[in-house]
Amino acid sequence: MDHRxxxxxxxxxxxxxxxxxxxxxxxFDRHPGHSFNLDFPPPAxxxxxxxxxxxxxxxxxxxxxxxxxxxxxxxxxIREHRDYLRGERVxxxxxxxxxxxxxxxxxxxxxxxxxxxxxxxxRSPKLSxxxxxxxxxxxxxxxxxxxxxxxxxxxxxxKAGRRFVLVxxxxxxxxxxxxxxxxxxxxxxxxxxxxxxxPDKAKLGHAENWLRQHYRSxxxxxxxxxxxxxxxxxxxxxxxxxxxMPVLAARKPGHIYSEGWSIWYSFGSDGASEYLDYYAxxxxxxxxxxxxxxxGREGYLPAASNLMPTSNDPVEAERMKIEHFARNxxxxxxxxxxxxxxxxxxxxxxxx
Numbered sequence: 001m002d003h004r005x006x007x008x009x010x011x012x013x014x015x016x017x018x019x020x021x022x023x024x025x026x027x028f029d030r031h032p033g034h035s036f037n038l039d040f041p042p043p044a045x046x047x048x049x050x051x052x053x054x055x056x057x058x059x060x061x062x063x064x065x066x067x068x069x070x071x072x073x074x075x076x077x078i079r080e081h082r083d084y085l086r087g088e089r090v091x092x093x094x095x096x097x098x099x100x101x102x103x104x105x106x107x108x109x110x111x112x113x114x115x116x117x118x119x120x121x122x123r124s125p126k127l128s129x130x131x132x133x134x135x136x137x138x139x140x141x142x143x144x145x146x147x148x149x150x151x152x153x154x155x156x157x158x159k160a161g162r163r164f165v166l167v168x169x170x171x172x173x174x175x176x177x178x179x180x181x182x183x184x185x186x187x188x189x190x191x192x193x194x195x196x197x198x199p200d201k202a203k204l205g206h207a208e209n210w211l212r213q214h215y216r217s218x219x220x221x222x223x224x225x226x227x228x229x230x231x232x233x234x235x236x237x238x239x240x241x242x243x244x245m246p247v248l249a250a251r252k253p254g255h256i257y258s259e260g261w262s263i264w265y266s267f268g269s270d271g272a273s274e275y276l277d278y279y280a281x282x283x284x285x286x287x288x289x290x291x292x293x294x295x296g297r298e299g300y301l302p303a304a305s306n307l308m309p310t311s312n313d314p315v316e317a318e319r320m321k322i323e324h325f326a327r328n329x330x331x332x333x334x335x336x337x338x339x340x341x342x343x344x345x346x347x348x349x350x351x352x
Contacts, residue, residue, distance in 0.1 A: 006087065007050045009117070009149040012142065013085040016041070019078075020122075023141035031136045037063040037123040040072045041081040044142065046092065046100045047108075047115030051246045053162065053214050054114035054207055055154050056105060059169035060137070063123035071095045090258040091240015103198055112244020113211060119146055119172035137172075147174055158183050164210045166199055215249040220274070225251075225267065227296040228276040235290075236261065243276075253339050260284070264340035279303070279340045289335075304328045304342075 006014075015021060019041050020028060028034060043061035062068075072078050073095060083089040092101075092110070101110055108114035120127065120137040127133055137143060150173055157163040165183040167173065175183075184203055186196045199207070225248055233242035239259040247254060253266035265278040274294045281287050289303040308324045311317040335342060 007149060007153060009045065009146060010050055010087050012145040012149075013044055014087060016082055016085055019082075021142055024122075027136060027139045027141070031132060033132050034136045035124065035130060036133055036136065037068070037125075040068065040123070041078060041085060042121040042142075043118055043123065044085055044121035044146075045115055045117040046096065048112040048244050048246070049115045049117065050087075051244060052108075052113055052115040053164060053246060054108055054211060055158075055163055055165045056114055056116040057150070057165065057167045057170070057173050058116060058118045059172045060120035060127045061118050061123040063125050067097070068123065071097050088258065089240070090256055091242070094240065104204055105198065108211070112242075112246060117146065119143060119169075121146070143172075151176065155183070162214075164207050164214070166203065166207060168197075215245070218246075218249040219251060220249075225274055225276060225294050228274070228292040228294050231292045231296045231298065232265075232276060232278065236263075264335075264342075266339055277301070277338070279335060279342075281342075302331050302334065304331045 013021070015023070020038050021042075028036070028038065047056075071093070072081070077093070077095045080089060080095075081093045084091075084093050100106065100116065105114055105116065109116060120140065121142050122137075122140075124130055124133045124137075127137065154163055154165060155175070158165045166186065167175070167183065168186040170185060184199070184206065186199050186203070198204075229243050229248055236242070239261060241256060241258055241261065241263070243265065246252075251267040253264075256263040256265070260282050262281045263278055265276060268275055268277065276292045277290070278292075279287070279289045286307075287303045287305065289301040291299045291301055293299075305324075305328065309320045311320060332342060
């Protein structure tokens with residue numbers, strides 16, 4: 001994982017080892033009377049926290065006895081959610097609560113256009129009426145990390161017109177006074193609006209219009225490459241790997257490491273149509289180099305191989321070995337020139 005490309009909030013959560021961040025554990029230990037549920041990984045954020053152009057700021061993770069457990073039916077589900085927070089899994093957790101994807105923000109979260117972030121990441125049944133929990137929350141290092149991320153990274157982006165922020169319970173976020181461009185409250189006390197759980201239709205429409213203009217400003221219409229992107233997603237469906245909408249809109253090359261896969265991808269055009277190229281490695285399935293055209297047609301490009309041909313004739317076996325490594329080196333150079341730097345050297349020593 002390249003930590004230079006991560007947001008500060010993601011870098012903070014790469015330190016999660018169990019269900020409580022080690023920086024927060026001493027605070028919980030000092031307040032044994034709290035009622036936060038710490039049995040499961042915290043709902044710090046759901047969505048592409050590093051890149052999503054729409055940021056939805058919530059107050060805290062909720063806990064519903066008998067329902068929250070459904071998100072974590074076994075140890076694999078707990079590990080999967082923890083890996084997701086740490087950035088070691090790019091796909092959304094498979095047992096995610098319907099709360100995230102079933103509402104009006106769900107499609108944006110699923111495609112990578114929006115991220116929902118809790119100021120207080122741990123689960124509390126009703127934080128607004130739990131005085132001890134409020135005291136604990138105010139001391140959490142995770143709350144400080146989330147607020148810092150908002151003030152130092154998100155709000156400047158919103159002010160520059162590159163992010164749209166929807167805010168619920170802004171008090172927990174300690175948003176400083178000022179003008180931050182597209183920064184919209186779920187409900188506004190000055191207008192005597194009710195305290196909504198999600199933005200109303202008008203605010204969602206405002207965000208949708210902004211998102212459409214935002215993607216248009218990045219370059220080509222992301223829908224023109226959608227068939228190729230869907231073919232890519234279908235290939236890696238089991239692992240929940242897909243290319244988020246901001247990547248498709250910007251046609252930005254990148255590298256994914258998730259669930260044992262290492263995948264490099266880039267975009268291009270042959271004059272007749274656009275295409276998506278990717279090179280995928282997995283220790284259980286070898287290597288593949290694929291071009292997917294904008295209409296979904298696939299073609300295979302040269303890929304390196306660890307399977308070396310041989311012969312009972314020592315002279316012939318040596319010739320085949322030399323040719324094998326020469327071909328792999330040529331392919332590696334070709335991959336490096338297109339930005340797929342596998343960062344390895346082909347030599348017989350790898351197999352001895």
